[in-house]
Amino acid sequence: MDARLRRVNKEIADCKKDRTSNISLELIDNSPFHLRGSFPGPEDTPYQGGHFEVDIIIPDSYPFQPVKMKFLTKVYHPNVSSASGAICLDILKDAWSPVLTLKSTLISLQSLLCSPEPNDPQDAEVAKHYTTSKGSFEETARYWTHIYAGGPGAKDPKGSKNIRDEVAIAGLENAHVDQFEGLGFPRNKVIDVLRRLNYRGANVAQISEDRVVEELLKS
Amino acid sequence: MSSDYEISDNEGDYYDSDEMMEDYQNDDQDEDDMEMDDYNDDFRINTGPKRKSYEVDYTSLSQSSVEESLKEDVDHICGILGVDPAVAALLLRHQGWNKESLIEKYMETPTKVLVDSGAAVPEPAREPIVRAHSVDRSAAGPSSRRAIRSNSKLLSSLTLPTRSSAQKSISSPAASASKFRKDAKSSEEPESFVCPICFDDSPELKPVALDCGHSACSGCWNAYTISKIRDEGEHCIRCMTEGCAIVAPDDFVHNILVSDAAPPGSDTNENLVAWTRFQELLVRSFVSSNSKLKFCPYPGCTNTVSCPSATSKSVLTTMVPIVSCGAKGIPRSANDKKPAPSSPSGITSLYDKEHVFCFGCPIESDHRPVVCGVARLWLKKCEDDSETANWIKSNTKECSKCQSTIEKNGGCNHMTCKKCKYEFCWVCMGPWSEHGTAWYSCNRYDEKGGIEARDAQSRSRASLERYLHYYNRWANHEQSAKLSVELYAKTEKKMEDMQITSDLTWIEVQFMKKAVEEVEKCRMTLKWTYAMAYYLARGNEKDLFEDNQRDLEKAVEDLSELLESPIETENIPVLRQKVTDKTVYVQKRNEIVLEDTATGFLDGRWKWNVSVDGFEDPAEEVRID
Numbered sequence: 001m002d003a004r005l006r007r008v009n010k011e012i013a014d015c016k017k018d019r020t021s022n023i024s025l026e027l028i029d030n031s032p033f034h035l036r037g038s039f040p041g042p043e044d045t046p047y048q049g050g051h052f053e054v055d056i057i058i059p060d061s062y063p064f065q066p067v068k069m070k071f072l073t074k075v076y077h078p079n080v081s082s083a084s085g086a087i088c089l090d091i092l093k094d095a096w097s098p099v100l101t102l103k104s105t106l107i108s109l110q111s112l113l114c115s116p117e118p119n120d121p122q123d124a125e126v127a128k129h130y131t132t133s134k135g136s137f138e139e140t141a142r143y144w145t146h147i148y149a150g151g152p153g154a155k156d157p158k159g160s161k162n163i164r165d166e167v168a169i170a171g172l173e174n175a176h177v178d179q180f181e182g183l184g185f186p187r188n189k190v191i192d193v194l195r196r197l198n199y200r201g202a203n204v205a206q207i208s209e210d211r212v213v214e215e216l217l218k219s
Numbered sequence: 220m221s222s223d224y225e226i227s228d229n230e231g232d233y234y235d236s237d238e239m240m241e242d243y244q245n246d247d248q249d250e251d252d253m254e255m256d257d258y259n260d261d262f263r264i265n266t267g268p269k270r271k272s273y274e275v276d277y278t279s280l281s282q283s284s285v286e287e288s289l290k291e292d293v294d295h296i297c298g299i300l301g302v303d304p305a306v307a308a309l310l311l312r313h314q315g316w317n318k319e320s321l322i323e324k325y326m327e328t329p330t331k332v333l334v335d336s337g338a339a340v341p342e343p344a345r346e347p348i349v350r351a352h353s354v355d356r357s358a359a360g361p362s363s364r365r366a367i368r369s370n371s372k373l374l375s376s377l378t379l380p381t382r383s384s385a386q387k388s389i390s391s392p393a394a395s396a397s398k399f400r401k402d403a404k405s406s407e408e409p410e411s412f413v414c415p416i417c418f419d420d421s422p423e424l425k426p427v428a429l430d431c432g433h434s435a436c437s438g439c440w441n442a443y444t445i446s447k448i449r450d451e452g453e454h455c456i457r458c459m460t461e462g463c464a465i466v467a468p469d470d471f472v473h474n475i476l477v478s479d480a481a482p483p484g485s486d487t488n489e490n491l492v493a494w495t496r497f498q499e500l501l502v503r504s505f506v507s508s509n510s511k512l513k514f515c516p517y518p519g520c521t522n523t524v525s526c527p528s529a530t531s532k533s534v535l536t537t538m539v540p541i542v543s544c545g546a547k548g549i550p551r552s553a554n555d556k557k558p559a560p561s562s563p564s565g566i567t568s569l570y571d572k573e574h575v576f577c578f579g580c581p582i583e584s585d586h587r588p589v590v591c592g593v594a595r596l597w598l599k600k601c602e603d604d605s606e607t608a609n610w611i612k613s614n615t616k617e618c619s620k621c622q623s624t625i626e627k628n629g630g631c632n633h634m635t636c637k638k639c640k641y642e643f644c645w646v647c648m649g650p651w652s653e654h655g656t657a658w659y660s661c662n663r664y665d666e667k668g669g670i671e672a673r674d675a676q677s678r679s680r681a682s683l684e685r686y687l688h689y690y691n692r693w694a695n696h697e698q699s700a701k702l703s704v705e706l707y708a709k710t711e712k713k714m715e716d717m718q719i720t721s722d723l724t725w726i727e728v729q730f731m732k733k734a735v736e737e738v739e740k741c742r743m744t745l746k747w748t749y750a751m752a753y754y755l756a757r758g759n760e761k762d763l764f765e766d767n768q769r770d771l772e773k774a775v776e777d778l779s780e781l782l783e784s785p786i787e788t789e790n791i792p793v794l795r796q797k798v799t800d801k802t803v804y805v806q807k808r809n810e811i812v813l814e815d816t817a818t819g820f821l822d823g824r825w826k827w828n829v830s831v832d833g834f835e836d837p838a839e840e841v842r843i844d
Contacts, residue, residue: 003417003438010418063416064446097461098416098435098443 004062008032011102023106025056033058036072037106041149042114046141047075050149054109055085056102066096067105076137076144076171078118078127087112088122125195129171133201140171170195176204185216271810273587273817275538277526277578279545282502285512285523289505292318300325302338305468309338312455312501315508337457337466340431414439416459425482427475429467433460438482440475445493454500472497515544516583517574522546526578536833537820539587540578547573585743588816589751592831597750601690611683619648689753693746700742703779707735713786721788730795734782734802741775741809748812756826756837760819767815771808778805 009032015025021039028034035056041047053072059065069092071085079088089112091100100108121127130137145151147169167177170191176199180190193215197207270276280288296307299322313336314321325332333339413420414436428434435443439459444467447453456467467475475481476494499521506512506523510530515522522544529540576583580591582598589597615624621639633651635642642651714728748768755761778801784794819825830836 003419003442006419007417061442061446061450064443065450091461095461097463098439098459099433099461 004058004060005032007063008058008102014101015103018103021103021107023103023110025102028055033062035102037069037102039106039110041145041151042110045114046138047077047113047145047149048151050145050151052109052113052149054106063098063100066092066100067102068092069105069109074144074148075113076126076141077113078116078121078123078130079112080126081123082126083123086122088117088120125198128198129200132198132203136171136200140168143168166191171200173200180212180216183213183216189216271814271817272821273539273813275526275540275542275578276528277524277540277542279543280512280523280525282499282521282523285502285506286498289316289502292316296321300329305470306333306338308469309336309466312504313337316505317508334464337455337464338430338468340465412436416443429458429465429471431458431460431463431465433458433463433465435459436482437475438484441482441485441490444472444475445489448493448497448500452496452500454497454504469501513542513578515546515574516576516581517544517546520544520546520574522574524578529578533833535579535591536831537590537823538817539590539820541575541585541587542578543576544574585740586747586750587744588813589747590820590831592833593754593827594747594750596829596831597693597753600686601693604686616645616648617680619643686753689749693749696742696746696749699779700739700746703735703738703742703782706783707731710735710782710786717786717788717791721791723791727795728791730799730802731782734778734798737802737805737809738775738778738782741771741805744809744812745772745775748816751816751825754827754829754831756828758826760824760826764816764819767808767812771805771812774801774805774808777801 012025012027012032012035015021015023023037023039025035025037028036035058037054037056039052039054041050041052050073052075055070055072057068059068069087071080071087074082074085076082080086087109089108091097091105091108116130118127118130126137129140142151143165166188167174172191172194176194177187177190180194181187193212197203197212197215199207199212292311293304293307296302296311296318297304300307300310302310310321310325310332311318313332314324321332330339334341411420411422412424412426412434414424414426416435416439419436419438424436424438426434427437427440443459444456447456456472457463458465458467473494476490476497481487481490502521502523503514506514511527512523512525515524524542524544526540526542528534529538534540575585577586577591577594580595582591582594586594611624615626617624618636618639618641620641620643621636623636623638625634625636627634627645633642634645643649644651710731714731717723718725718728745768748764748771752761752765752768755764778798781794781798781801786794816825826837827834828837
């Protein structure tokens with residue numbers, strides 16, 4: 001039997017057997033080389049309670065070349081692209097080793113959620129948010145977990161609303177958005193510009209209102 | 220260079236003793252020795268007793284001779300540090316082939332250097348993991364085996380099929396690896412070997428491991444090694460286990476790819492290609508970390524050129540190190556590589572260009588006479604500017620007040636500069652206000668404002684014109700060189716026919732080939748003289764340079780014309796005489812240009828009108844505006 005197929009089958013079987021790690025693998029369109037993995041968000045993090053799904057593609061030269069993984073669930077994390085789910089993790093690139101398995105890689109993803117690496121970001125905007133104001137970042141990450149990963153409601157009472165709160169998704173303050181919306185700019189545009197400028201925490205004092213208005217006029 | 224000196228030193232000693240014994244034979248001896256010397260350097264292309272001032276000393280090395288000097292370095296380190304060749308090779312590779320720094324560091328902290336290079340396991344070694352679930356890292360045992368052990372000894376006992384029974388080969392990585400470990404392991408030896416990579420457990424499986432003892436089946440090692448070499452171009456093959464930094468020594472790679480230890484099911488051809496590539500990668504890493512060496516940039520070529528005199532950046536302001544690896548042409552596929560330069564390849568067509576390149580910069584052609592810094596400056600300018608400049612020249616004018624470039628986008632000649640709001644007339648470039656109420660009063664040429672405006676414009680235009688002057692000549696020579704080679708292809712055919720129909724010998728119809736080669740060579744020189752002239756500061760030196768340039772250009776054009784004259788059997792002798800004479804003259808003119816510029820660089824005679832790396836900044840007044 002093909003070594004790659006044997007190995008992947010064994011890995012899937014192992015994962016099924018293992019009840020302790022809470023990691024699951026399932027086939028997508030009946031090919032063992034395209035899988036969907038999922039794991040629970042790690043405890044004591046903003047991702048707690050969420051259920052995260054990962055798209056897994058096994059390349060032809062597996063296990064000698066790394067698997068291709070990306071998040072299917074939207075994740076607010078410096079090392080995960082908030083738009084595409086692409087992941088920046090060394091073991092998925094040059095630090096890959098053939099003894100690593102799908103399970104161990106998914107566990108590594110889980111631990112990546114515990115320990116963000118903002119100095120080597122995949123998503124620069126999220127990383128900036130993380131470095132300027134960790135509290136606000138965590139709140140946003142929690143909100144994303146709630147709405148995208150089925151996590152529990154955020155502490156903020158706003159979270160209980162059924163409609164998605166775009167301001168919270170962008171990790172901004174309602175007061176700031178209202179302030180510029182009051183000047184006559186459309187709300188979604190204000191959110192977009194403030195997010196891009198990282199108008200959060202200590203940064204708010206440093207970015208002048210004129211600068212924001214200038215950006216708003218530009219776009 | 221250094222080796223040359225060594226040789227001559229030896230000779231000196233030899234003479235001394237000789238002279239005492241047989242004085243009368245001295246003259247003969249001298250000559251013999253000179254010849255011997257030439258034979259010793261059989262890769263030297265640039266022979267001849269007197270090197271011209273525009274040439275550099277260099278040696279072309281084939282891959283195998285680079286491998287030899289690589290091996291010499293390894294042996295040298297073996298001797299000094301007392302380690303195995305395999306370990307020495309790993310140490311050197313990790314230190315970028317810097318012997319001095321390696322020896323220094325090794326003397327300070329041998330263990331650290333060994334561990335960093337992937338030649339030894341770190342001191343508190345992890346218990347080797349043989350079972351399938353190798354990711355389980357809690358298995359780190361308290362084993363305290365010695366950190367420094369030879370890779371290769373272990374290797375031979377592991378990769379050779381010494382054990383007959385399958386049951387035994389299961390425990391072989393641990394058992395044969397070291398006797399220290401055997402006792403520790405025996406209690407928990409697995410029932411049968413399961414490769415942690417492919418999860419195969421068939422009894423024929425042969426476990427293979429590096430010094431660290433992390434075993435996998437030979438099939439996986441083979442596939443892994445090939446994937447690293449072919450897909451990643453990596454010569455540093457680490458152990459497959461995560462976090463293990465042990466690097467596979469060369470003989471391990473050799474064994475797993477092309478010896479008995481190679482897995483039976485693997486593709487022999489693929490293995491061989493990977494092994495060849497591995498050796499190439501090693502040579503490349505050696506060459507690239509040695510400033511005296513440069514890999515031939517021509518595709519498919521595996522030769523290396525050694526040019527010790529052009530290693531420092533500062534000499535590049537006084538010389539142009541143009542070298543050739545000696546090989547010609549470009550192989551059609553990577554498989555049919557050209558033979559080493561030492562074997563003459565017989566008659567070559569003009570299309571089989573010699574691999575000429577610059578040792579000092581990335582330009583893959585002969586850019587004499589101009590030095591690297593200026594040549595690069597020029598190429599960059601051409602890349603950025605030429606097309607744009609041509610377009611600007613034909614489509615725009617500059618505002619006579621603020622000099623912004625303006626494209627006319629409507630029919631009306633009343634222009635308003637977008638930048639400075641200056642209003643002017645497109646036809647005469649004078650201020651619009653002087654046109655009064657009449658639309659086209661600028662038919663009078665001598666209008667005062669118009670003249671001034673045109674002056675301002677012509678000044679800014681001049682620099683563009685100046686650039687285009689040089690660029691067009693540069694491009695023209697390149698084009699002409701190409702065309703003359705193409706023309707020769709046709710002529711060659713005709714000459715061959717003539718050789719058959721007439722009583723001319725082969726050697727008698729070769730004059731054309733030589734002439735075309737010379738023309739091409741000179742056009743390359745001419746091409747670069749325009750790059751040089753563009754940047755040369757005004758003055759007597761530049762005038763002299765341009766005189767030489769003109770003489771060469773005139774001679775080359777004459778010869779070019781001769782080459783295109785009709786060939787008839789009856790006028791061949793006359794034509795031959797003319798062409799040969801002209802070729803010799805052109806050759807001489809070319810040498811004069813090259814020689815004069817080269818000495819100019821050595822004397823620091825050339826001054827530039829821009830600032831060039833390594834040269835003095837130009838004086839204010841010679842700068843182009």
